[in-house]
Amino acid sequence: DTAVSQTPKYLVTQMGNDKSIKCEQNLGHDTMYWYKQDSKKFLKIMFSYNNKELIINETVPNRFSPKSPDKAHLNLHINSLELGDSAVYFCASSQDKRAQTYEQYFGPGTRLTVT
Amino acid sequence: QKEVEQDPGPLSVPEGAIVSLNCTYSNSAFQYFMWYRQYSRKGPELLMYTYSSGNKEDGRFTAQVDKSSKYISLFIRDSQPSDSATYLCALGKPGNTGKLIFGQGTTLQVKP
Numbered sequence: 001d002t003a004v005s006q007t008p009k010y011l012v013t014q015m016g017n018d019k020s021i022k023c024e025q026n027l028g029h030d031t032m033y034w035y036k037q038d039s040k041k042f043l044k045i046m047f048s049y050n051n052k053e054l055i056i057n058e059t060v061p062n063r064f065s066p067k068s069p070d071k072a073h074l075n076l077h078i079n080s081l082e083l084g085d086s087a088v089y090f091c092a093s094s095q096d097k098r099a100q101t102y103e104q105y106f107g108p109g110t111r112l113t114v115t
Numbered sequence: 116q117k118e119v120e121q122d123p124g125p126l127s128v129p130e131g132a133i134v135s136l137n138c139t140y141s142n143s144a145f146q147y148f149m150w151y152r153q154y155s156r157k158g159p160e161l162l163m164y165t166y167s168s169g170n171k172e173d174g175r176f177t178a179q180v181d182k183s184s185k186y187i188s189l190f191i192r193d194s195q196p197s198d199s200a201t202y203l204c205a206l207g208k209p210g211n212t213g214k215l216i217f218g219q220g221t222t223l224q225v226k227p
Binding site: 004031033040041042043044045048050055056090094096098101102103104105106107108109111 | 123147149151153156157158159160161164166201203205207209212213214215217219220
């Protein structure tokens with residue numbers, strides 16, 4: 001009964017390739033997020049979707065494109081992968097209800113290594 | 116200057132010690148304050164959540180917020196080796212559609 005799940009858990013790929021990461025939540029939440037955690041463990045928001053609508057779009061290269069087919073799923077597609085994209089990518093979700101929006105639950109992460 | 120500052124540590128304490136973890140912030144607009152615990156190679160786990168000044172207690176954990184000083188703390192009483200993890204503070208502003216600003220995280224090691 002995993003709350004927020006991500007696939008794959010590990011992703012090793014070469015520069016220039018295109019890859020996707022998938023996220024699913026079974027918490028009934030309205031809002032989903034993508035975060036990036038760098039090698040120093042600094043966690044930074046990239047995108048958020050509320051009921052399939054893009055809400056937050058931080059300063060992220062347009063090689064990164066999120067897609068939300070429904071409110072329980074949020075995918076991240078990355079084109080033309082670069083060495084600097086190597087990081088751990090976390091999906092999270094929350095209710096869309098004032099203070100509860102900030103009560104976010106994270107998935108296990110996808111460790112992306114670009115060689 | 117970063118919006119949220121957190122000493123990365125590492126912090127090493129003996130089992131049973133009281134641990135104090137802290138974050139400072141610069142923007143008084145922050146109203147929501149979270150503490151996450153992250154074990155190695157796992158996702159962050161929400162530990163404590165408060166949106167007012169004062170203390171909030173949950174078992175061995177106490178979260179403290181001092182908005183006048185722009186300072187938040189997490190205290191762990193009777194620390195256990197299983198508390199060894201990275202602790203991240205995260206802050207949110209009202210109307211910011213859920214955008215959390217994270218501290219750098221403090222790595223804690225509790226030695227048996």
